[in-house]
Amino acid sequence: xxxxxxxxxxxxxxxxxxxxxxxxxxxxxxxxxxxxxxxxxxxxxxxxxxxxxxxxxxxxxxxxxxxxxxxxxxxxxxxxxxxxxxxxxxxxxxxxxxxxxxxxxxxxxxxxxxxxxxxxxxxxxxxxxxxxxxxxxxxxxxxxxxxxxxxxxxxxxxxxxxxxxxxxxxxxxxxxxxxxxxxxxxxxxxxxxxxxxxxxxxxxxxxxxxxxxxxxxxxxxxxxxxxxxxxxxxxxxxxxxxxxxxxxxxxxxxxxxxxxxxxxxxxxxxxxxxxxxxxxxxxxxxxxxxxxxxx
Numbered sequence: 650x651x652x653x654x655x656x657x658x659x660x661x662x663x664x665x666x667x668x669x670x671x672x673x674x675x676x677x678x679x680x681x682x683x684x685x686x687x688x689x690x691x692x693x694x695x696x697x698x699x700x701x702x703x704x705x706x707x708x709x710x711x712x713x714x715x716x717x718x719x720x721x722x723x724x725x726x727x728x729x730x731x732x733x734x735x736x737x738x739x740x741x742x743x744x745x746x747x748x749x750x751x752x753x754x755x756x757x758x759x760x761x762x763x764x765x766x767x768x769x770x771x772x773x774x775x776x777x778x779x780x781x782x783x784x785x786x787x788x789x790x791x792x793x794x795x796x797x798x799x800x801x802x803x804x805x806x807x808x809x810x811x812x813x814x815x816x817x818x819x820x821x822x823x824x825x826x827x828x829x830x831x832x833x834x835x836x837x838x839x840x841x842x843x844x845x846x847x848x849x850x851x852x853x854x855x856x857x858x859x860x861x862x863x864x865x866x867x868x869x870x871x872x873x874x875x876x877x878x879x880x881x882x883x884x885x886x887x888x889x890x891x892x893x894x895x896x897x898x899x900x901x902x903x904x905x906x907x908x909x910x911x912x913x914x915x916x917x918x919x920x921x922x923x924x925x926x927x928x929x930x931x932x933x934x935x936x937x938x939x940x941x942x943x944x
Contacts, residue, residue, distance in 0.1 A: 666701040666709040670718060677743040678736070681721045684750035685732045691740040691757035691775075698737040704730055743778075752787070761796075770805075788823075806842070824863070832856075839863060843920070847930050850875050852910045859916040867915065868927040874908030877924075880916045889925040 672695060680687050697718050701709050707729035712719040720736075722729035738744070743761040746753050753764045758775035762782070765771075770787040773780070776794035783789070788805040791798065795813040806823040809816065815834040818825045825837045830848025836857045837844050843863040850856065850873040858865050864884075869875060871890075879886055880901045896903045915922050923930075 664703065664705050666699065666703065668711060669696050669698045670711070670713055671696050672713075672718060672739065672742070673715065674739075674741070676715070677717045677745060678738055679717055679719045679745045680734060680736065680747070682732055682734060682748040682751045683722070683729055684748070685734070686752045687734045687736070687746050687748060687754070689734075689736045689738060689744060689746070689755045689758070691742075691759075692737050693740070695739055697739075697742070700735040702733040702735075706730070707732060762794075789820075812848075845930055847927055850911050850913070852908070854911040856912065857914040859914075860920055861918045862920060863917065864920040865915050865917050865922045866930045867913065867922075867924055868930055869906065869913075869924050870927055873906060873911060875906050875911040875913055876903065876909040877906065877913045878903050878915065879922055881920070881922055882918045884917050884920045884922060886922045888923070889929055892924075 678697060699711060699720055703709065703722060706725050708723050710721050710723055722732045724730065740757060740759045744755060744758060744763065746764045748766040748769060750768045751766045752769040753766055753771045755762055755764065755773040755775065759777050761778040762773055762776040762780045764773060765783040766787060768786040769784060771782045771784050772790045773782060774792050778796045780794050780796055781799040782791060783801040784805065785803045787802065789800050789802045789807045791800060791812065792810045798812055798814055798816045800807045800809060800818040802820040802823055804822045807818045807820050807825045809818065809827050811829045813831040816827065816832050818827065818837040820839045820842060822841045823839060824842040825839050825844045827837060827845065828847045832848060833851040833854035835846065837846065838859045840861045841863065842860060844858045844860050845866045846858060847868040850870055852874060858867060882900050892904045894902045894904050
């Protein structure tokens with residue numbers, strides 16, 4: 650990511666820490682890293698393996714109790730320079746991972762996941778219960794998770810695929826793409842970016858999608874019963890299927906599909922809003938890209 654091991658060797662002789670600890674069910678893993686990488690994968694053993702590549706000037710500290718396994722690095726003078734963690738944990742172990750200049754990845758988790766970094770990407774496959782992923786200067790990607798999902802970035806994109814549960818996704822300068830979603834409560838916002846939602850619209854569900862400078866593309870299943878509220882100041886609205894508008898003002902209008910028990914709110918200040926059927930949004934996006942190339 651930020652430095653190679655050759656650079657690390659220039660800072661001090663590179664060395665490796667490799668420790669395996671037995672753990673009981675319910676123990677949480679906490680890892681804090683200043684710069685480098687935290688990569689977590691899972692296995693069926695009741696143990697945690699902590700492997701770390703680091704400078705000889707740094708020391709890896711491991712504190713284990715009946716409640717947690719806490720891992721951090723320390724330099725001779727202040728924070729460590731660069732540590733690359735490769736950690737293996739039980740599949741259901743709760744994870745609390747944090748960094749500053751750090752890429753974070755998790756693969757195969759079936760437990761709660763909290764991952765937060767300042768400058769680096771966060772990429773998670775799996776997770777159950779509370780899943781919270783945050784980055785300031787990095788992409789946030791989640792797949793195959795279930796539970797209460799919170800995704801946040803500032804200057805990069807958010808992508809979620811194969812998610813089941815309540816979803817909150819928020820970024821400032823980036824797109825939000827939510828596909829293969831099964832949710833009764835989804836809230837996605839961005840300031841400078843597009844939002845795409847392709848998933849379920851459940852009876853009684855609540856869905857809110859908002860952007861200032863960007864387009865909204867939302868899939869509505871054919872048999873969904875939904876009340877839709879649309880607001881756009883300087884953009885167009887279109888639908889792949891016929892809708893009958895009601896309560897229309899200059900910049901706002903509503904319409905109802907079927908029973909109307911679900912609720913969708915769509916807001917874009919400078920952008921277009923488009924509704925289609927599931928599976929059509931990706932095709933529409935490719936067509937828009939082709940049109941732009943022809944122009």
